Amino acid sequence: MAISPRNPFAQFFSFMCFLLPSLAEPTDKITSCLTLHNISNFTTYPNTENDSASYYKLLNFSIQNLRFAEPTVPKPIAIILPGSVEQLINTVFCSREVFLAIRVRCGGHSYEGTSSVAADGAPFVIIDMMNLNRVSVDLETETAWVEGGATLGETYHAIAKASRVHGFPAGSCPTVGAGGHIAGGGFGLLSRKYGLAADNVVDALLVDANGRLLDRQGMGEDVFWAIRGGEAKTIGTTGISATFKGFYLGPRSSALSILDHAFPDLGIIKEDCKEMSWIESIVFFSGLSNGSSVSDLRNRIAVEIARDWGEKYFLNNYDRLVKAKTIIDPSNVFSNQQGIPPVSCLSQPNSTAES
Ligand SMILES: *[C@@H]1O[C@H](CO)[C@@H](O)[C@H](O)[C@H]1NC(C)=O
Ligand SMILES: *[C@@H]1O[C@H](CO)[C@@H](O)[C@H](O)[C@H]1NC(C)=O
Ligand SMILES: *[C@@H]1O[C@H](CO)[C@@H](O)[C@H](O)[C@H]1NC(C)=O
Ligand SMILES: *[C@@H]1O[C@H](CO)[C@@H](O)[C@H](O)[C@H]1NC(C)=O
Ligand SMILES: *[C@@H]1O[C@H](CO)[C@@H](O)[C@H](O)[C@H]1NC(C)=O
Ligand SMILES: *[C@@H]1O[C@H](CO)[C@@H](O)[C@H](O)[C@H]1NC(C)=O
Numbered sequence: 001m002a003i004s005p006r007n008p009f010a011q012f013f014s015f016m017c018f019l020l021p022s023l024a025e026p027t028d029k030i031t032s033c034l035t036l037h038n039i040s041n042f043t044t045y046p047n048t049e050n051d052s053a054s055y056y057k058l059l060n061f062s063i064q065n066l067r068f069a070e071p072t073v074p075k076p077i078a079i080i081l082p083g084s085v086e087q088l089i090n091t092v093f094c095s096r097e098v099f100l101a102i103r104v105r106c107g108g109h110s111y112e113g114t115s116s117v118a119a120d121g122a123p124f125v126i127i128d129m130m131n132l133n134r135v136s137v138d139l140e141t142e143t144a145w146v147e148g149g150a151t152l153g154e155t156y157h158a159i160a161k162a163s164r165v166h167g168f169p170a171g172s173c174p175t176v177g178a179g180g181h182i183a184g185g186g187f188g189l190l191s192r193k194y195g196l197a198a199d200n201v202v203d204a205l206l207v208d209a210n211g212r213l214l215d216r217q218g219m220g221e222d223v224f225w226a227i228r229g230g231e232a233k234t235i236g237t238t239g240i241s242a243t244f245k246g247f248y249l250g251p252r253s254s255a256l257s258i259l260d261h262a263f264p265d266l267g268i269i270k271e272d273c274k275e276m277s278w279i280e281s282i283v284f285f286s287g288l289s290n291g292s293s294v295s296d297l298r299n300r301i302a303v304e305i306a307r308d309w310g311e312k313y314f315l316n317n318y319d320r321l322v323k324a325k326t327i328i329d330p331s332n333v334f335s336n337q338q339g340i341p342p343v344s345c346l347s348q349p350n351s352t353a354e355s
Contacts, residue, residue, distance in 0.1 A: 001161050006136050026100060027077055029097075030100065031044060033093075034091070038090075039082065039087050039089075039091060042079060042081065044074070045079065059079060059116075060107065062107060062128075062130075062175070063108050063116050064107075064111065065112075067113070072320075073117055074117055077123055077124065078125045080126070081127075082129075083131045084133065085213060091105055092127075092207055096333065101125070102127060102333070102334065103116060103117065103118075104126075104179075105128045105129065106129045106176075106178065106179040107177030109175070118151075132150075133147055133149045133150040134150065135150050135157075137163070138231075139163055139166070140193070144159060144168075146178050149177060151175050151177055151298070152174055152175075152177075153297030156282045156297055157294055157295060159279075160278075160282075166278075167190060167282075168200065169188050169193075169194040169195065170182065170188045170197035171188045171237070172188055172282070172285040172287075174299075183228070185198050189247045192219065192350075198228035203215060204219075204228075206219055206227060209328075209333035220327065223322060225324065226320070226321050233344060251275065252275045256275055257345030280294075282297065283296070
């Protein structure tokens with residue numbers, strides 16, 4: 001999608017899966033289909049002890065909720081890393097061809113496991129988007145195209161490299177994947193002034209269940225609306241703490257005079273406040289250690305921050321979301337535990353729809 005300093009974009013891809021009969025050798029079938037389509041960066045479920053190290057290393061790599069890394073949790077038949085949109089389309093094609101459910105993983109921060117496991121027990125693959133992580137910034141139009149597999153850290157880094165005065169309002173954890181984050185809304189430090197990340201999306205590319213690549217015009221306004229927050233999963237925080245970090249958009253002197261007026265008891269002094277650029281504030285709030293630099297934001301391993309999470313329900317947007325889902329994915333190829341079902345699944349409770 002197109003994102004400007006206020007408008008990031010990400011390449012979207014809705015979430016899905018389906019239930020299928022178990023096949024004799026889905027591993028062989030998906031391997032030959034992918035190979036036929038010139039896709040080589042994938043790892044299949046290990047047959048031998050020897051193969052298992054690389055498979056589990058890749059699988060564990062970005063599972064943020066370690067409950068889903070446990071040995072008793074179903075494992076994917078394959079983990080596939082498409083390197084281009086064409087490979088992504090062919091990966092979706094092959095997965096459907098072999099009747100495998102699909103889990104899409106951007107940063108792996110779905111704490112309900114929607115990016116790492118098919119909860120209904122269907123055989124599945126993980127499409128890991130980490131190689132679709134390009135970010136191109138266009139200062140002329142003040143927009144950027146962000147592929148869905150880019151992390152927030154990679155996105156911020158690219159924007160900061162292009163400009164000292166542009167930013168983008170999204171979350172503060174740099175290893176969160178832009179695709180899932182923006183599709184779920186995307187709340188962050190700049191949100192009170194600039195809104196959610198999803199509010200700043202001006203265009204998006206989406207691969208549908210039939211392998212079509214659709215932009216905003218192609219998908220239509222209802223679907224475009226639904227992918228910007230419709231798959232609502234927001235990251236929240238819980239807990240009680242006696243210390244806090246504050247964030248003020250403006251010079252230190254104004255912040256101090258407001259604090260002095262509103263909270264004189266705190267006795268905040270000049271030294272308690274640091275004046276910094278937008279990108280420096282991103283590094284500050286990222287949880288990276290002191291002395292980290294802007295380029296550390298791209299490091300997917302350095303930052304492992306446990307986050308509490310909150311859930312939001314669809315409220316009165318539900319019907320509109322079902323309508324949009326029915327337009328773009330009537331047979332519910334892209335589904336997950338808390339996904340929106342299309343009308344066809346609602347009316348056939350014994351079909352493949354998950355809850
Ligand atoms: C397959 O991939 C290789 C290396 O990425 C490339 O050189 C070749 O042209 C591709 N072939 C097809 C048929 O796409
Ligand atoms: C697959 O992609 C990963 C992540 O970018 C990379 O580290 C790895 O070298 C790639 N493997 C192959 C076989 O291309
Ligand atoms: C497993 O790897 C070890 C060391 O690389 C090798 O000696 C052994 O033959 C391998 N076993 C199998 C079954 O491939
Ligand atoms: C993956 O994570 C699981 C659970 O934490 C652990 O049991 C397993 O050893 C890990 N595998 C690798 C290769 O890190
Ligand atoms: C990191 O910064 C905090 C707050 O500025 C400071 O209290 C702490 O001593 C610093 N730690 C290191 C290792 O520099
Ligand atoms: C749907 O499932 C229910 C409960 O499993 C069963 O009683 C019912 O007969 C099924 N209906 C159809 C049309 O298969």
